[in-house]
Amino acid sequence: MTDYESLGIRPVINAYATVTKFGGSLMPPEVIQAMSQAAGSFVDLAQLQRRVGERIAALTRNEAAYVTSGAAAGIVLASAAAVLHKQPEALKQFPDIAAFDNEAIIFRGQRNPYDYSIHQTGLNFIEIGGSLNSLLAAISDRTACIFWFPRGDLTVADISLAEVIAIAAERDIPVIVDAAAQLPPVENLWRFTEMGAALALFSGGKDLRGPQPTGLMLGRKDLIDSIRPISNPNHGLGRPLKVGKEEMLGLLAAVERYLRLDHAARAQYCEEVVALFCAALNPLPGVRAERAFPNEAGQPLPWCLVSIVPAVLGRSADDIVTAFLAHEPAIAVSPLDETQFHLNPMTLNPGEEVVVRDACLRLLGSGPL
Numbered sequence: 001m002t003d004y005e006s007l008g009i010r011p012v013i014n015a016y017a018t019v020t021k022f023g024g025s026l027m028p029p030e031v032i033q034a035m036s037q038a039a040g041s042f043v044d045l046a047q048l049q050r051r052v053g054e055r056i057a058a059l060t061r062n063e064a065a066y067v068t069s070g071a072a073a074g075i076v077l078a079s080a081a082a083v084l085h086k087q088p089e090a091l092k093q094f095p096d097i098a099a100f101d102n103e104a105i106i107f108r109g110q111r112n113p114y115d116y117s118i119h120q121t122g123l124n125f126i127e128i129g130g131s132l133n134s135l136l137a138a139i140s141d142r143t144a145c146i147f148w149f150p151r152g153d154l155t156v157a158d159i160s161l162a163e164v165i166a167i168a169a170e171r172d173i174p175v176i177v178d179a180a181a182q183l184p185p186v187e188n189l190w191r192f193t194e195m196g197a198a199l200a201l202f203s204g205g206k207d208l209r210g211p212q213p214t215g216l217m218l219g220r221k222d223l224i225d226s227i228r229p230i231s232n233p234n235h236g237l238g239r240p241l242k243v244g245k246e247e248m249l250g251l252l253a254a255v256e257r258y259l260r261l262d263h264a265a266r267a268q269y270c271e272e273v274v275a276l277f278c279a280a281l282n283p284l285p286g287v288r289a290e291r292a293f294p295n296e297a298g299q300p301l302p303w304c305l306v307s308i309v310p311a312v313l314g315r316s317a318d319d320i321v322t323a324f325l326a327h328e329p330a331i332a333v334s335p336l337d338e339t340q341f342h343l344n345p346m347t348l349n350p351g352e353e354v355v356v357r358d359a360c361l362r363l364l365g366s367g368p369l
């Protein structure tokens with residue numbers, strides 16, 4: 001039997017978030033079915049990428065769409081598209097594009113571990129403060145694109161995305177939005193590009209619940225078409241960022257499902273789970289549980305903030321987070337600091353909330369861990 005158990009790997013209940021290190025999200029049956037269909041025959045991969053892109057574009061009200069091997073891969077390809085928009089002759093040069101002297105502009109308050117991928121094309125980035133003036137001062141004839149990372153949990157730059165787009169549009173500079181974890185709301189699939197962002201990037205393996213190694217690039221057709229010659233199955237910069245036929249059909253099925261999903265019922269489930277956690281945990285000495293909103297990456301869903309008094313429990317929040325993973329079954333919760341962690345209903349399978357609650361009652365009591 002080929003399975004986790006035979007490898008000595010314990011499955012984890014995910015009360016953390018759509019984090020990559022625990023597998024992102026779980027593929028629903030329709031996604032698995034589409035992947036299984038795709039696995040049954042050979043196809044022309046470039047043609048499949050085009051057809052899937054056309055279907056996803058129509059479904060998400062975008063001019064064009066492209067399946068990437070994740071949002072981080074999308075950053076690489078979007079950076080390349082921006083360079084090619086400015087200098088089409090750079091096509092065969094990546095990542096040796098220093099001679100073209102192009103720059104991406106990013107905001108200091110939005111720096112994050114994924115912006116490294118901008119460098120992977122060979123493109124330099126310059127980091128600016130959040131004011132209108134710093135943006136105007138940074139724009140030059142070297143500017144290939146401006147990146148925007150909407151993050152609910154970071155200080156937002158004091159210039160708005162709409163203002164950035166307006167300034168960039170006057171100068172024909174593409175604005176690229178890394179919206180990897182910005183689902184829900186489902187409207188974000190068209191909101192950023194309808195605002196005028198040139199490209200919006202999403203993870204396929206987060207709330208879309210497509211295959212974990214997929215992503216979605218949505219937006220301008222000219223930009224998306226420009227990277228095809230250097231993207232899988234063609235050779236060049238994008239070849240190592242390969243997406244298979246199974247992933248393409250799987251992501252399409254995931255997008256179709258996501259658009260049909262009852263998002264209000266799903267939000268209601270999250271509310272009920274948070275209420276269940278709060279009711280169970282608040283009677284415990286040295287423990288406070290409360291509804292927090294929005295959740296991990298700023299998605300408009302509630303989650304549960306648990307605060308503990310380590311002196312009362314004889315353990316820190318770190319000890320508890322570790323104990324959840326050692327618990328049978330293993331549970332991943334979202335660490336915050338020495339006295340707090342979050343329980344996130346967003347990634348629970350219905351029914352698992354009771355397992356998480358019971359584990360909390362065990363680990364947040366005063367008995368041995």
Ligand SMILES: *Cc1c(COP(=O)(O)O)cnc(C)c1O
Pocket residue numbers: 020069070071072073112114149178179180181202203204205214215297
């Ligand atoms: C998760 C995430 C990524 C990476 O997405 P993958 O699909 O895992 O490549 C990039 N940017 C942000 C802001 C993210 O949250």
